[in-house]
Amino acid sequence: MTRPLSLHPDRALPADPGVRAIARRLHEHTADLPLVSMHGHVEAAELDADEPFADPAQLLVVPDHYVTRMLASQGASLAELGVPRQDGGAVETDSRAIFRRLCENWHLYRGTPSRYWLEYELVEVFGVDVAPAAETADAIFDRISARIAEPGFRRLALLDRFAIEVLSTTDPATSDLAHHAALAERGYGERIIPTFRPDAVVYLRRPTWRADAQALGDLAGVDTDTWAGYLEALRSRRQAFIAAGALATDHGHDDADTTPLEPADGERIYAAALRGEATAEDERRFAAGMLFEMARMSSEDGLVMQIHPGVLRNHHDDVFAAHGYDRGFDIPEHVEWTRSLRPMLQCFGFSPRFRCILFTIDETTYSRELAPIAGAYPSVRLGAPWWFLDSPEGMRRFRESAMETTGFYNTSGFVDDTRAFASIPARHDLARRIDAGHLARLVAEHRLEEDEAAQTAVDLAYTLPRESYRRLSA
Amino acid sequence: MTRPLSLHPDRALPADPGVRAIARRLHEHTADLPLVSMHGHVEAAELDADEPFADPAQLLVVPDHYVTRMLASQGASLAELGVPRQDGGAVETDSRAIFRRLCENWHLYRGTPSRYWLEYELVEVFGVDVAPAAETADAIFDRISARIAEPGFRRLALLDRFAIEVLSTTDPATSDLAHHAALAERGYGERIIPTFRPDAVVYLRRPTWRADAQALGDLAGVDTDTWAGYLEALRSRRQAFIAAGALATDHGHDDADTTPLEPADGERIYAAALRGEATAEDERRFAAGMLFEMARMSSEDGLVMQIHPGVLRNHHDDVFAAHGYDRGFDIPEHVEWTRSLRPMLQCFGFSPRFRCILFTIDETTYSRELAPIAGAYPSVRLGAPWWFLDSPEGMRRFRESAMETTGFYNTSGFVDDTRAFASIPARHDLARRIDAGHLARLVAEHRLEEDEAAQTAVDLAYTLPRESYRRLSA
Amino acid sequence: MTRPLSLHPDRALPADPGVRAIARRLHEHTADLPLVSMHGHVEAAELDADEPFADPAQLLVVPDHYVTRMLASQGASLAELGVPRQDGGAVETDSRAIFRRLCENWHLYRGTPSRYWLEYELVEVFGVDVAPAAETADAIFDRISARIAEPGFRRLALLDRFAIEVLSTTDPATSDLAHHAALAERGYGERIIPTFRPDAVVYLRRPTWRADAQALGDLAGVDTDTWAGYLEALRSRRQAFIAAGALATDHGHDDADTTPLEPADGERIYAAALRGEATAEDERRFAAGMLFEMARMSSEDGLVMQIHPGVLRNHHDDVFAAHGYDRGFDIPEHVEWTRSLRPMLQCFGFSPRFRCILFTIDETTYSRELAPIAGAYPSVRLGAPWWFLDSPEGMRRFRESAMETTGFYNTSGFVDDTRAFASIPARHDLARRIDAGHLARLVAEHRLEEDEAAQTAVDLAYTLPRESYRRLSA
Structure with missing residues (x-):
């Protein structure tokens, strides 16, 4: 049997006819807005090559x-x-x-x-x-x-077809940004921008760590034989990313610990790592300390800091050995935020230039930790539902669990977080529909006026991603 | 643009027309019931002064x-x-x-x-x-x-306007209850009652602890130089509160640990605290031990024990240094109940005079821990959604997550928990509507008869708060 | 007042009229399907006796x-x-x-x-x-x-009346399976089957452990004075269960730890236990190691392994002393799966003969841990909502929280898990209605076609339990 396939205009809108009618009207306000894709995983090299x-x-x-x-x-x-x-x-x-x-x-x-x-x-x-x-x-x-x-x-043509206003890639700290430079020369400098992701040079256990730390220094023209030099090289690369249009950094840590390192400890652990003698506890403390340092740098250079912890990557050794990273065998874990972020927020929570956006796949932290944090600290925004939660029910639960405490305006707005280029519009389409449905229910229950809901829908889909990542001037 | 403001009669009721019609009928049963406010934070001094x-x-x-x-x-x-x-x-x-x-x-x-x-x-x-x-x-x-x-x-006039049948304040163990005495002289003794909150004399780390412990002894006419004396002073103050109309105690602990202290340990830690030498671990154990002692005293004097743990207070040091307590920078944490309450429930879980009411802002514990505990132990009631969860979606999730295991009749009924006097009726209004909506869905799904739902709505809004706090004779 | 009692044909279906109409149609596909009861707690002795x-x-x-x-x-x-x-x-x-x-x-x-x-x-x-x-x-x-x-x-007649196609009992590893043999002689061998539950011989702290270990050896005709002998006896009893029709094992552990024991450690702890000298930590490690060994045996003999951890049994000592096990005073706890199952999944996660089914009463793990694990590892199925969660709202949350990541086809389908014989059809009835409601909403929101939903409903109610427990040939 061949089953026909089409997209119903009311797909993913609430079933209740009254709520759906409102949701339809709200969705009309966002359906044709450009796509702002501030957190993506499409490769710059592929965009530059622009092959079929x-x-x-x-x-x-x-x-x-x-x-x-x-x-x-x-x-x-x-x-x-x-x-x-x-x-x-x-x-x-x-x-x-x-x-x-x-x-x-x-x-x-x-x-x-x-x-x-x-x-x-x-x-x-x-x-x-x-x-x-x-x-x-x-x-x-x-x-x-x-x-x-x-x-x-082809990809660059699809940018227009998909109405992608801006597409952010994710690039290692050791990227020379050559593809972004090439794209900029072809006029895409404002539209395709890099994001600074230093995980590979922060996690000492990675087999490539030493080579990456060396490469970082080479690119920056800074000697990375000491922690101070390494920090200086990071600072320098962040400037290079900023020059290439970057607005944000991205940090995929094991947990959310931000306990700073005393300089002497940083130097000691860094030196041990260079000698291949860092312990597991050294690694853990170094990662936490570096999250703090990255926050400090963000408070200085203004790059928006994205944090998404809590995944035990490469859960099955054989799958990893055979196929490497990002193969679907990454399993989330419980995440603790309240105490973990405290050192960072004590120092930078009220810094005018500092902004961090927090992503989770541990839903239990929405109402318990993340909404109260993002609903209080001016430097914090709550990110869109991430990974497994970027789904109709996941997004609905996010709105229902977090918004009453966070407020819509302390969120990042939608980010698509995809490496599947052709799925970018699908993801924005789904998010806009789920948000229309959530807002429509608030309207139907007389908890929000319809014109306010319409404005909020536009803000979640378009204004907030631009503003959260400082694409709009403050 | 000036936008008109009014309250829709169906606000916060479910959107589905069929469910809403039932919810409206249910809500009519509770809309005009008096407000029973058994857990509030309005200051007795303000009520006594009764200034504009x-x-x-x-x-x-x-x-x-x-x-x-x-x-x-x-x-x-x-x-x-x-x-x-x-x-x-x-x-x-x-x-x-x-x-x-x-x-x-x-x-x-x-x-x-x-x-x-x-x-x-x-x-x-x-x-x-x-x-x-x-x-x-x-x-x-x-x-x-x-x-x-x-x-x-003015406040006292508003008691009538708001149809507040009883208003419970929250008072430190060191309160002399003078304002309550003054209010009682003016005929408010039954209507405005104190609640005994000993946190300040239980948490050894508080800068005021030593002075508070001394004040406690002075008020009670008991020497608080020893743990035994301190316990005796607490017992005495509880009697004073009872004489002033108190029905309950209130305990805002870091966690829910109720491990008792051996008397020798209690004496030792207490003595160390008086010398300013208590360690962090001493403090933690003392707080747990005191929660156990408070349960013991409740099992003797019949004061209902309210426990609400799991908030890391004053998350930002500078905000606390500048502005003090209760400024919105209190962030919840994961709470463990099953093992923490066990020592207390082993001893007092079946004591006829003991009752405790458990409040959480860690929703993950509703179905996993709190509902099974309150659905089994006769001494335990599950409190209403607290703080960040006292919201339309938060209250809805509470009903959906906990009631199937706890049962409605093992809950406290609604408590408003507010320090904002003028918001008291608003909070009861919202809770009554959300409960009407939840019960209406059960009726619409043929899981409950409508007359049963109406009785349950009244019980949640009015009977259970009175009965849970023993304002109704047993 | 005498209130009439009847069952509404639309009970437990969604309130929204449009969704309900779809749900009714979906439910018609499953309403009359036979009951497949692969995880139950009815006693084989009672079935064999078949008294009124x-x-x-x-x-x-x-x-x-x-x-x-x-x-x-x-x-x-x-x-x-x-x-x-x-x-x-x-x-x-x-x-x-x-x-x-x-x-x-x-x-x-x-x-x-x-x-x-x-x-x-x-x-x-x-x-x-x-x-x-x-x-x-x-x-x-x-x-x-x-x-x-x-x-x-009587029970055996009710098997027909209830249309129970197969009923699995739960039997200790030390059962001689005599009742099953007697039932098989009367033609019930395919219809009433045992399940191998070794908890009593795995948890060293149980007062009966030593006697049970001895009984195990006696039944198997194997000397259980050593860990190797004990393992051999378990292997042998599993074969006896398989011969009696068993398709599965059942493991109610404190937690989900599957860290294997080195043989020398296993022998040492086992010997210590025989001498009554095993420590609490020995017990904990032994239980984890045995979960691993049971997985190894399942990967060899093909018995489906059911794991349901995370309950602090017998929370109140006096209730336990007076009334024993399973009296309603078992309180769930937080469960960690991601790291706990890793040793087992590293070894057997891709083994063709290995299958495990995971049950939880910690809902927080649905979207965070269990759905990602069951949605990736071919050996893992996610079990139906268990115990306190086998309820209308609990089952609804399960579908909404887990299915988007797990997919329907990585679940066990419904299991009733009841010791209340007369409630078996009621439990299947409720589950089929809740699933019809969930699927109907997906249809109404144009996320699934109705014929797909109907097939899925049948699969969840009937096909998947048979297939997950390998009652259907692969």
């Missing part, structure tokens, strides 16, 4: 760990799905077979945001009109293949 | 940390908002300017309970009919100013 | 700790409710009085799943048509008494 997407599997399956881990959970190996190996092992190279695997297992995605995003992409971006299934896999594959061969479907 | 409220800013902005911290979160300093300083620094004294600040930033409160309460007060208490905004600030200020100058708007 | 139920109190009150703890929470002693004592004390023996106590306190159960289940049993199983109350208690008692005297109301 390789094929439907390489576009929609292989790089999307939301998609591959679901197939893996039902017995597909990542290698069968074409996920690249770093250990030299073989992987499936028949993209048609990989794509068919997705289509045959379409039922696994029922009720998931991946399904929502993929359906949006199929219909809205690629003009597909049949639902994925064993029988339709090849036809859909062909349809998408034809589309992505068109010049209008 | 100073001005709209001093009434609605300055003392309400829900309101000031939201303005602070967007850059206003507490001093600019007129929040008193204890360090001698200057604060804004122009109440009109302070009140304007609130009105200009009215959008910050969208979707917050503060907005709901303030709107209720503006319309219902003060007859304001325009929404706060920069353009309306002065007119609203004048309107409220005129109202509070009327004799009928 | 003793009386209404012994059927509906005394053995149901959901029911007795609610009465206890309002002051009834367990002895007054007829709950057997193991300390020789007297208990109420007048079943009519016990049953009246339930009826008189019927209001305590408002909004609880116990009420839903009991109403279903009263109406659907026993043909009662008046609601429990003081005035109706005796009549209802008589009505049920008459029914359970009929031959068609």
Whole structure:
């Protein structure tokens, strides 16, 4: 049986007819707003190269760990799905077979945001009109293949098609920003901007740490043989990022600890790390201390600091050894914020130039810790629902759990946080609909006037991301 | 633009028309019930003095940390908002300017309970009919100013206007209860009653601890140079509170630990504290041990014991140094109940005279710990949603998460827990509406008959608070 | 007043008329499906004996700790409710009085799943048509008494009446499985199957541990004087269970730790335990190590491993001393899964024969830990809401919190987990209705097609429990 596929105009809006009618009207205010994508994971190199997407599997399956881990959970190996190996092992190279695997297992995605995003992409971006299934896999594959061969479907062209006003990439502290420079020369300097992500040079346990610390110094022209030099190199690279248009930094830490290091301790641990003698406790304290130092630098140079802790990365050693980072085997943990952020907020919580945006995938902290913190400290904004929570129910719970204490205006507004380029509009579409539904319920329950709700919807979708990341002048 | 302001009769009721119709009918059963306010923070001294409220800013902005911290979160300093300083620094004294600040930033409160309460007060208490905004600030200020100058708007008169049947204050163990005595002489002895709050004499780290312990002994006529004497003084003061009408005690602890102290340990720590030599661990153990002792005393004298742990008070040192306690910079933490309460419940969980009421702002404990505990132990009642959770969505989640296991009749019923006198009726109004909505959904889903729901609504609003705090004879 | 009692055809379906209409249609697909009861606590001995139920109190009150703890929470002693004592004390023996106590306190159960289940049993199983109350208690008692005297109301006959396709009991590792053998001889071998539950021989602190370990060896014909022998005996008993039809094991641990023991450590701790010298830390490590060993054995023999940690059993010593296990005084605790399961999943997470099903009563772990784990590892299924969470709101939150990340097809489907035989159909009825409601909302919000939802409903109710426990061939 071939099932037709289309996008219902009321999709993801509340079921109640009265609330839906209001939500529809609210959504009209945001449906056509440009996309502000201040926290993304599309690679600058790919944007610079601007090649056609390789094929439907390489576009929609292989790089999307939301998609591959679901197939893996039902017995597909990542290698069968074409996920690249770093250990030299073989992987499936028949993209048609990989794509068919997705289509045959379409039922696994029922009720998931991946399904929502993929359906949006199929219909809205690629003009597909049949639902994925064993029988339709090849036809859909062909349809998408034809589309992505068109010049209008390369990444830079899609910026216009998707109405992306600005796209922020995420770049290691050791990036030379050459791709951003090249993009700037072609007039994309304001539209594609880097984000400074120093995790690789902050986590001493990473096998590449020493080489990265060296590379950092080389790029900055600073000797990184001492902690002071290393800090100076970071400061210098932040300036280079700012010069390239960066507005923010991004920090994916194990936890949220921000306890500063005494300079002597910093020097000692740094020296030990260079000798390969840092202990696990050294590492932990160093990461915390560096989060504090990054906050200090942000309070000086004005880069907005994004913190998203609490994931035990690479939960399965063999998967990591074979396939590397970001393969869907990253499992969240309980996060403590109240005591962890206190050292940072004691020092910088009221600093006029400091702003940090907090992201969590531990929902228990919304009402207990994050909303009270972001609802009090002027330097703190509460980030949009992250990763597993960037879903219809997840976003709804976020609004219901956090907004009463935080207030809408102490949030970042929507960020899409995706490495799947073609899913960017789908993610904004879904968020705008869920927010319209939440606000519509407040209106229906006479807790907010409709014109206020409309303004709030626009602010959440467009104004707040720009303002939170200081794309609007203060 | 001047926006009109009014209270919709269906405000805060569910959006679904069928459920709303039931909720309306249920709400009619509770809308006009007297207010039983068994846990409040209005000052006895203010009630005794019964002066007019100073001005709209001093009434609605300055003392309400829900309101000031939201303005602070967007850059206003507490001093600019007129929040008193204890360090001698200057604060804004122009109440009109302070009140304007609130009105200009009215959008910050969208979707917050503060907005709901303030709107209720503006319309219902003060007859304001325009929404706060920069353009309306002065007119609203004048309107409220005129109202509070009327004799009928002093506190004691408002008791009648608000239909407050009983109002419980919260008083330190060292209170001489003179204001309550004065109020009793004027016939308010049954209506305004004290609550015994010994935190200041229990937390050894407080700078005032030694002086407070001394004052406690002086008041009780007992030598508090030993732990035994100190316990005796507490016992004596509890009797004084009972004589003044008190029905309950109130305990705001760091955590819920109730591990008792061996007498020798109690004496040792107490003696160390008197010498200023108590360690942090001594303090922690002393607080836990005192929670146990307070339970023992409650099991003897019948005062209902209220416990609400889990807030890291005064999160920002400079804010505390400048402005003192209760300024909106108190951040909740994870709370553990199951093991923490066990020592107390082992001893007193089945004691006929013992009752404790548990409050949390860690929602994760509703279904996991608190509902199973309150749904089993006869001595335990689950308190109403507290602080940040005393909000439409917070109260809804409480009903949905806890009631299936606790049962409605193992809860305290509504307590308003406010220091903002004029907001008392607003808080009861909101709670009654949310409960009507929750019960209406049970009726609409054929999980409860409508007459049962109506009786339950009345019990939650009126009977249970009276019965839980033993205002009704058992 | 005598209130009529009936079951509304739309009970527990969503209130919104549009969603309800869809839910009704979805529910029609599952309403008449056979019951697959893969995780239950009905005693094999009772099934084998197949005596009539003793009386209404012994059927509906005394053995149901959901029911007795609610009465206890309002002051009834367990002895007054007829709950057997193991300390020789007297208990109420007048079943009519016990049953009246339930009826008189019927209001305590408002909004609880116990009420839903009991109403279903009263109406659907026993043909009662008046609601429990003081005035109706005796009549209802008589009505049920008459029914359970009929031959068609014995347990084995009820298997047919209830359309129970398969019923799994839970049996200690030391069970000789004689009752199952007897039932198999009468043709029930495929329909009533055992589950291997080794907790008693795994937890060294249990007073019966040594005797149980000895009994285990005796049954297996293996010397259990060494850890190796003990493991061999367990392996052997698992084979005996498999021969008797078992498909699964069941593990109620304090926490989810699966850190393996080095063989030398295992031998040392085991030997210490035999000498009565195991420490608390030994016990803890032994339980974790045994969870790992059980996973290893499951990966070899294919028994599905059920894990449900996180309850502090027997919270009140006196209740336990008087009445023993499972009396409603078991209180949940916070559970950590991400790090705890890692050792097991590192080794067996991708083993083709290994499957584990994870149950929690710590809801905070749904979206944070369990959904990401079950949504990635092929060996893991997420179990149905357990114990306190097997309720309308609890099941709804489970669907809303976990499904977006886990996907429906990485769940176990419904398990009823009850020791109350007559409540089995009530529990399946409720679950099917809540799932119909959840799926109907997805349809109404255009997130799922109705035919997909219908298939998913059938899978959750019937296919997935069979497939998850490998009753369907792979």
